[in-house]
Amino acid sequence: MKKQISIPIMVISIIFTIMISGCTSINTDLTDNTPATATAPTAALTEKPVEAKAEPQKPSQLEDLKPSVSWKDFYPNYNEQTKQKLIESAKDEIVRVFPDVDRSKLEGSWLDHQYTYSTGTYGLPVIKFTNVDDTSDKYITIYGSKNIVQILVDPSTNEIINYKPAGYSSPSSGIDKSLTFDEGIQRSENMLKKIKGESYIDENSANLIVDKRDNYDNYRGGLITYSIYSKYKGIPYLGNGISVMYNAYADKLSRYSNSMTNPDLLNVLTTLSPVPDVSLTEAKKIFETRLAEEYPGEDLELNYVPLDSYRYGDSLIWFNDYSRYVFADDPKPIPLTWYLQFNDKEMREENPNKRQAVFVDAHTGEIVSLIYRDIRIPEQDS
DSSP states (O other): OOOOOOOOOOOSOHHHHHHHOOOOOOOOOSSOOOOSSOOBOHHHHTSOOOOOSSOOOOHHHHHHTOOSOOGGGTSOOOOHHHHHHHHHHHHHHHHHHOTTSOGGGOOEEEESOSEEETTEEESOOEEEEEEEEOOOHHHHHHHSSOOEEEEEEETTTTEEEEEEESSOOOOOTTOOOSSOHHHHHHHHHHHHHHHHOTTHHHHTGGGEEEEOOOOHHHHHTTEEEEEEEEEETTEEEEEEEEEEEEETTTTEEEEEEEOOOOHHHHHHHOOSOSSOSSOHHHHHHHHHHHHHHHSTTOOOOBEEEOOOHHHHTTSEEEOOOIIIIITOSSOOOOOEEEEEEEEOHHHHHHOTTOOEEEEEETTTOOEEEEEETTEEESOOOO
């Protein structure tokens, strides 16, 4: 059994989260049973937001709850000698998990921060391995090409956090899947345990949402998806999870992505109450009022798109945006927000499945994040 080690986006991408969100129905409110999918006519958009029933938390209260530590307290600086030792340890871990890899051909490079955007770099340090040959004899037979992948390792835990192919290959004609759907789910879970430790899921079950529901459409394409998501005080985080995609043709891992931040760090950043002061209905009113102010007299024909209730419950989430909260130099408490997906008439005409997201602070009523037409919250640097 692997020794258990404590694990360390804007959000890993709101787009990614929206793509993997399902379309099942949700519980819509703590205070009423208004359907989540409803057209918001112009009259509704011009109404002023309803005052919250409980007094929202004041800035001074939030200041009292400000975290006393930051991510830098959890991810130390390393000297060059230590970096080289950690790179060698990472090679050992890769070969342990992926025995088809030739250790002598692994070349790792050190990145001080995992995420790089136009606004800067941030996040935990990682060791990056590119052009890794993880080809099995079975893979060659099925695809007629090598399985070249990229692997990221977290040096603070010596744990693989990302595995992805360099390209896409289709199986040769006439090749059938070698795994049933249930077998693929079991292989996916075994792979997660191999990386995270045999007892990881059982020991953390109180704070995990394990999602191994039927995704047979993916299976028809040869992939089985197994995911887990983290929660705190019963509320899920946004974009904080692990996704395993397993290849049913080659009986081999296809992709692995671990976006989970060190849980000890998240715990000290998540200091606010999990009980909202602003209801879901009030959050919708706040959002609709903002749109009415920006686009007066325009009937947007707004629809709310149901979230995946299995993952997001009643749509309350901790908005653990990486750059603004998790990896900020001067961190603020991670806000509790209402997560609303929506579309308008123009979006539906372009693509019926198109949607965007707005996040409304469930304590203060502030719109925390929204990209819609020319609205940018927060405002982005030019």
